Amino acid sequence: MNNFSNNTKYNIGEFSHKFNLPASTLRYYENEGLIKPQRDLNGRRYYTAEDVSWLKFLNHLKGTGMSIKELKQYIMWREQGDSTIPQRLKLLKTTKNNFLQQFSEIQHHLQILNDKINWYEEKETGIISEDEDFAGYLQRLGHHE
Amino acid sequence: MNNFSNNTKYNIGEFSHKFNLPASTLRYYENEGLIKPQRDLNGRRYYTAEDVSWLKFLNHLKGTGMSIKELKQYIMWREQGDSTIPQRLKLLKTTKNNFLQQFSEIQHHLQILNDKINWYEEKETGIISEDEDFAGYLQRLGHHE
DNA sequence: CGTTGACTTAAAGTGTACTTTAAGTAGTAT
DNA sequence: ATACTACTTAAAGTACACTTTAAGTCAACG
Numbered sequence: 513m514n515n516f517s518n519n520t521k522y523n524i525g526e527f528s529h530k531f532n533l534p535a536s537t538l539r540y541y542e543n544e545g546l547i548k549p550q551r552d553l554n555g556r557r558y559y560t561a562e563d564v565s566w567l568k569f570l571n572h573l574k575g576t577g578m579s580i581k582e583l584k585q586y587i588m589w590r591e592q593g594d595s596t597i598p599q600r601l602k603l604l605k606t607t608k609n610n611f612l613q614q615f616s617e618i619q620h621h622l623q624i625l626n627d628k629i630n631w632y633e634e635k636e637t638g639i640i641s642e643d644e645d646f647a648g649y650l651q652r653l654g655h656h657e
Numbered sequence: 658m659n660n661f662s663n664n665t666k667y668n669i670g671e672f673s674h675k676f677n678l679p680a681s682t683l684r685y686y687e688n689e690g691l692i693k694p695q696r697d698l699n700g701r702r703y704y705t706a707e708d709v710s711w712l713k714f715l716n717h718l719k720g721t722g723m724s725i726k727e728l729k730q731y732i733m734w735r736e737q738g739d740s741t742i743p744q745r746l747k748l749l750k751t752t753k754n755n756f757l758q759q760f761s762e763i764q765h766h767l768q769i770l771n772d773k774i775n776w777y778e779e780k781e782t783g784i785i786s787e788d789e790d791f792a793g794y795l796q797r798l799g800h801h802e
Numbered sequence: 803c804g805t806t807g808a809c810t811t812a813a814a815g816t817g818t819a820c821t822t823t824a825a826g827t828a829g830t831a832t
Numbered sequence: 833a834t835a836c837t838a839c840t841t842a843a844a845g846t847a848c849a850c851t852t853t854a855a856g857t858c859a860a861c862g
Contacts, residue, residue: 525808535809536851544849554858556809565792568802569773575766580849601777608770615767621720622760625753628714632746647710657713670838680839681821689819699828701839725819806861815852822845831836 518561524549527559531567544580545587546570576611578603627655663706669694672704676712689725690732691715721756723748772800 527549528535541547542557547567549557573583586603589596631649634640640649650657672694673680686692687702692712694702718728731748734741776794779785785794795802 523809534851537849539811540850554809556858565802569769569791572766572769575763576770597777597781601774601781604770604774604777608767608774611767611770615763618720618756618760621717622753622756624714624717625721625749625756629746629749629753632742632749636742636746646714657710668839679821682819684841685820699839701828804862806859808858808860810857811855813853816850818848820846823843825841827840828838829836830838832834 520561522559522563524557524559527563530564531571541567541570545584546580573607576607577614578607582607623655624650624657627653665706667704667708669702669704672708675709676716686715690729691725718752721752722759723752727752768800769795769802772798 522530524535524538528538531538538547538549538557542549547559547563547570549559549563552558570583573586578586582603586600589600589603627650628646631640631646644652647657667675669680669683673683676683683692683694683702687694692704692708692715694704694708697703715728718731723731727748731745734745734748772795773791776785776791789797792802
């Protein structure tokens with residue numbers, strides 16, 4: 513852990529570039545309460561190192577399937593302090609369970625996609641018989657549909 | 658491979674139940690050309706074992722990120738016969754590559770989600786120091802944000 | 803000192819994948 | 833016979849997550 517604070521400031525253009533998100537999306541996130549940049553004397557946004565960490569974390573949560581609505585709820589709890597840690601934990605665990613469920617499904621999707629690609633390739637190169645269909649191929653491999 | 662054909666027929670309600678998809682979605686898929694059920698003498702749809710295999714496969718492709726537009730393109734090529742296998746292969750391989758890219762991102766998202774859950778739990782039970790923040794915790798674990 | 807370019811806002815628009823509605827028909831159950 | 837249920841269609845509506853538009857402000861550069 514380091515104890516010196518990083519005072520780097522980013523205007524919306526720089527922050528947008530850093531995260532590869534259009535400025536409009538950053539404004540949208542702000543509107544939804546997902547991120548709360550400071551303002552300079554002219555009313556323009558600036559983002560700090562804290563915002564960098566926070567947006568990275570938000571992206572991870574989004575990536576595990578949390579909706580903007582759920583993120584808003586999470587943030588509300590966060591703002592209410594440590595007493596809401598149980599609620600936050602529950603939300604994160606539910607998210608994790610849903611995600612793990614989907615994760616195993618998508619692994620199966622990937623296997624079938626791979627099998628189909630191999631089937632086409634073996635068909636093209638004449639490795640598999642003219643009339644073995646994909647269902648038969650899967651069955652031969654022991655992969656269920 | 659089995660050589661006897663399965664003549665089971667499903668009406669839209671049965672098929673809907675089998676796939677856990679509303680009948681309206683099945684009609685929508687048909688409208689988009691993704692599935693082509695037969696009709697009985699009263700003009701009502703019925704689905705066969707072939708439709709079962711096909712919809713399962715479609716679900717796998719959808720699950721790897723193919724859009725309905727791409728599925729339509731795939732189907733058009735399929736209907737044009739074996740000469741379009743190269744195009745179909747190319748589409749499937751692109752889909753696979755995009756998917757693998759996302760897959761590794763998703764694994765990272767999951768790791769961070771797990772880390773956050775553990776962080777909260779260790780914080781609740783007093784295992785980690787009062788003032789170690791999440792960024793510090795990740796750093797200690799050697800997990801980058 | 804005027805123009806350029808980055809910013810500001812609220813509100814309307816977009817894309818994707820469904821989902822619902824409205825109005826009608828056909829076969830089954832009492 | 834009549835009510836019920838499952839089906840039929842085309843078209844409009846919804847949810848989500850942005851994205852674009854329109855109209856305006858501000859400060860630095862030539």
